[in-house]
Amino acid sequence: MDSVSNSRISWEEYALRIAEVAALRSEDVRKVGACALDYSNRVIGVAYNGLASGVNVDPSFWEDRDKRRPFMIHAEANLLSLFERNRCRLLACTLLPCSSCATLIAAHGIKKVVYKELYKRDQAALEIFKFYNIECLCVDNYNICHATTS
Numbered sequence: 001m002d003s004v005s006n007s008r009i010s011w012e013e014y015a016l017r018i019a020e021v022a023a024l025r026s027e028d029v030r031k032v033g034a035c036a037l038d039y040s041n042r043v044i045g046v047a048y049n050g051l052a053s054g055v056n057v058d059p060s061f062w063e064d065r066d067k068r069r070p071f072m073i074h075a076e077a078n079l080l081s082l083f084e085r086n087r088c089r090l091l092a093c094t095l096l097p098c099s100s101c102a103t104l105i106a107a108h109g110i111k112k113v114v115y116k117e118l119y120k121r122d123q124a125a126l127e128i129f130k131f132y133n134i135e136c137l138c139v140d141n142y143n144i145c146h147a148t149t150s
């Protein structure tokens with residue numbers, strides 16, 4: 001068998017890898033990226049955490065993480081601002097969404113979320129997704145998404 005034909009990545013991995021590239025654009029030390037696919041698996045949005053577009057701040061703003069935290073817009077919130085409700089089939093995020101973003105995701109009618117890293121400060125999203133019947137998969141080193149390995 002041709003091993004190349006088995007190397008095609010899943011849509012989950014596709015979206016997650018795009019989210020990882022988006023995260024590189026973040027100005028924060030904690031860089032988070034997110035990507036949304038529609039029901040045809042087309043990318044309908046890519047975002048990262050940061051300040052609202054066009055807002056410029058003094059460099060000292062970035063020195064105190066706790067002080068700037070309330071002003072930072074999470075990658076998922078930025079992402080959801082890019083398309084209408086019920087258009088997104090799959091949301092991929094480099095980090096497990098916080099509880100606030102999890103409720104936004106539920107409100108947006110999204111039914112599947114994949115993430116790479118568990119958010120240690122807030123894991124309520126796992127229960128929120130369960131409550132709203134949103135499938136949530138942790139994709140560690142893309143293992144869960146691969147139909148075949150090796």
Ligand SMILES: [Zn+2]
Pocket residue numbers: 074075076097098099100101102
């Ligand atoms: Zn959040």
